[in-house]
Amino acid sequence: MQVRTYQQSGVDLDRAQALIRAIAPLASQTYNESVLQGVGGFFGAYAMPSGYKEPVLISCTDGVGTKLKLAKEARQLYNLGLDLVAMNVNDLICAFAKPLFFLDYFATSKLEPSQTLALIEGMAKGCKEAGCALIGGESAQMPGVYAPREFDLAGFCVGVAEKSDLNKKDNIQAGDILVGFKSSGLHSNGFSLVREILKSKPKSAPSLDTLLTPTKLYTPLLALKDKIHALAHITGGGLRGNLERVLPPTLSAQIELKALPDMPVFSWLKEHLELAECLKVFNMGVGMVAIAPCENLKVLEKAGGFYLGTLKSGAQEIIFLE
Structure with a gap:
């Protein structure tokens, strides 16, 4: 033709x-x-x-x-x-x-x-x-x-x-706390790895509905901006990669692993991957992290937040505590 x-x-x-x-x-x-x-x-x-x-x-x-x-x-x-x-x-x-x-x-x-x-x-x-x-x-x-x-x-x-x-993040200091806000699931990161795992057809795989749960919106946090020094959206790179983007060079962040939400989709991932790899790639149940003065914890908890860790003086690094 x-x-x-x-x-x-x-x-x-x-x-x-x-x-x-x-x-x-x-x-x-x-x-x-x-x-x-x-x-x-x-x-x-x-x-x-x-x-x-x-x-x-x-x-x-x-x-x-x-x-x-x-x-x-x-x-x-x-x-x-x-x-x-x-x-x-x-x-x-x-x-x-x-x-x-x-x-x-x-x-x-x-x-x-x-x-x-x-x-x-x-x-x-x-x-x-x-x-x-x-x-x-x-x-x-x-x-x-x-x-x-x-x-x-x-x-x-x-x-x-x-x-x-x-310039609000200039107010971050040692003693501030990390407040996590729960994710709805995987959000939209790490799916190249998820798809590789699925190729092996694991019997315990979550449903596609679970894997494809839409990303949660965190716009309600704007109403609390006076209580927060900084926000970190936890996407590709996990907690470490994204917190480093707002963390001052003279402070380290200590994250308590026991504070991470217990969600089946992430339990499934840990069956197939090392924990370090999970933390590097996925949000592990935390879609947004606020850095805030410790006295604002209760206000942020009322908005759905939970204590995730704290900031200490030292070289810029993210430390996961068992």
């Missing part, structure tokens, strides 16, 4: 336009008075909110990694949209920033409307829960780059913070 149209080469523009029309009402559910232009144009526009003394825009981007491979097998793409929003927003709030708006990038060989809409529906739900607007995105058809029915996605989030809040 002689190729004479874009559609014959594998790119269906009519389907893309129809998809944009279907996405618009989903996105509009997340809009607020600050949205000046949303999905459908060449750009999204959002008015800077008032009430800030020295507003600073905070941005982040993230994806969901190879969790999408399992999500496709389980046909749980809706939850994958939730994951995409949560992974970005949870990074954002480590700057004590209020999420303002979210954009996505979805690339595939050929647009499948039901597949894409399921993802967008999940993103819209996540945005509503996080209090941010879904104001734009891109759905790219790239046959030859992606195999049939394969896709990848990324998210982008912008928020606003007070400039002074960016």
Whole structure:
């Protein structure tokens, strides 16, 4: 067949336009008075909110990694949209920033409307829960780059913070405590390793529903920012890798392993991996850690937190105590 149209080469523009029309009402559910232009144009526009003394825009981007491979097998793409929003927003709030708006990038060989809409529906739900607007995105058809029915996605989030809040971690000192906030499960990290374990078809493997439990959003912690010196989102790299990102060079963090939540999915991982590897890769039941003055423990416990450890003087390192 002689190729004479874009559609014959594998790119269906009519389907893309129809998809944009279907996405618009989903996105509009997340809009607020600050949205000046949303999905459908060449750009999204959002008015800077008032009430800030020295507003600073905070941005982040993230994806969901190879969790999408399992999500496709389980046909749980809706939850994958939730994951995409949560992974970005949870990074954002480590700057004590209020999420303002979210954009996505979805690339595939050929647009499948039901597949894409399921993802967008999940993103819209996540945005509503996080209090941010879904104001734009891109759905790219790239046959030859992606195999049939394969896709990848990324998210982008912008928020606003007070400039002074960016320096809150300068207040961290010896004697401060680590307060953990429970994860909903694996969140969206370590799935390349999880999939390798699953290849051996272990009899005790958790269900796909358990493995694909959506990432928890921690936006309620913004209301407690005056009680917290720093937040660390526990993603790839585990507790050690992510706490080091906020820990001053003159302090060490001592984490009590007995304080980690007892969750079946992590017990299963410990059956197949050394504990050190689990701690290096997974959140082990702790999705967010707050560093706070010890006198604020009760307030943070009321918000769902639990004592995880303490900070001591010494070289910057993370110590796990049995």
